Amino acid sequence: MKSRFAVPLLLIIAGLGMFWWLSTPEQLPAEIKAQLLGSADLANGERAFWAGGCASCHAAKGATGDAILELAGGHRLNTPYGVFVSPNITPDVQTGIGSWSLEDFALAMHRGVSPGGRHYYPAFPYTSYIRLDGHTLRDLLAYIGTLPAVSRINEPHELGFAYRWRRTLGIWKQLYLDSGFVSTVSDDETLQRGRILVEGLGHCGECHTPRNALGGLEIDRWLAGGQAPEGKGFIPNITPHTSGVGEWSADDLVYYFESGFTPDYDSVGGSMVDVQKNLSRLSKQDLEAIAAYLKAVPPLETRR
């Protein structure tokens, strides 16, 4: 009689133990930690800031002028899981990240783990920022430290019941958080630069790659277009297939990033408007690197 209960109970305990072990928030890798040392390069931090699009989510919606540099959060992101409200990442000590160490910041950006050891939701695209090295993270935090401190208390997210328990994100991360690059490119410096801008900072794949039912990116359809993260609308294919941007020259792409105009003189719309505004702050050399990378990825046909 006893053993009839003991075996299933043991299995449940083993299962819970396994869950707990697999969902434990990770530490910062030693290699990244070592790269945080040394003095920061503010110009590189500023470049990372614009390429990374931090203001698109952490500044107030529709902010213009200097308000773009006030990263007090409160920007609401509508998704099928509920509404995510972005937090205050200004250097304010009480309500922002002013009291964080560089390691705290690196752990958040690289692993999606908070200073208190909790998992962040991937609405914060650390799934792409994981590809950044420690030098870039160090420079980026130094630049954010020069921006205005704004006092604003964070609001809670408004999520469906099933998505409120952050611990389960640990399992999701086991499946979908990967620091490796998606595309193999040659040693060419421009392509290497383009790859880190697209796959890392620019987090282009977060919008331009389709997702599966669990919200993970379908890597074999990299940049081939997919449903918008808000759940409505289709985001275009930007691979060099004719159903993507195959007919655009590298110069057309650079011109689009600089000006927001397509080769047909249409102007950029939707969630790409903010991305393009950020990209227009990058050097021509960086934009050419992005274009070169987009020309080099495998062409895939659009599937709707």
Ligand code: HEC
């Ligand atoms: C697509 C929107 C989006 C972009 C782009 C984005 N973030 Fe965030 N970020 C969020 C959301 C949403 C959260 C909250 C996640 C959570 O609560 O689990 C967050 C959380 C954070 C946190 C943790 C703050 C805290 O109080 O715990 C930091 C730090 C951060 N982001 C920095 C950045 C930086 C730096 C960039 C640019 C390189 C950036 N984010 C770009 C949406 C975004």
Ligand code: HEC
């Ligand atoms: C927040 C989501 C989002 C992110 C991140 C994003 N895009 Fe876009 N992108 C869009 C949307 C939406 C469109 C369609 C714009 C329109 O309808 O005018 C678009 C359009 C484009 C186009 C034009 C395609 C066409 O056929 O008109 C290119 C090229 C492009 N994006 C490149 C990029 C690159 C490079 C990055 C990363 C640096 C990037 N995008 C990041 C949402 C995004």
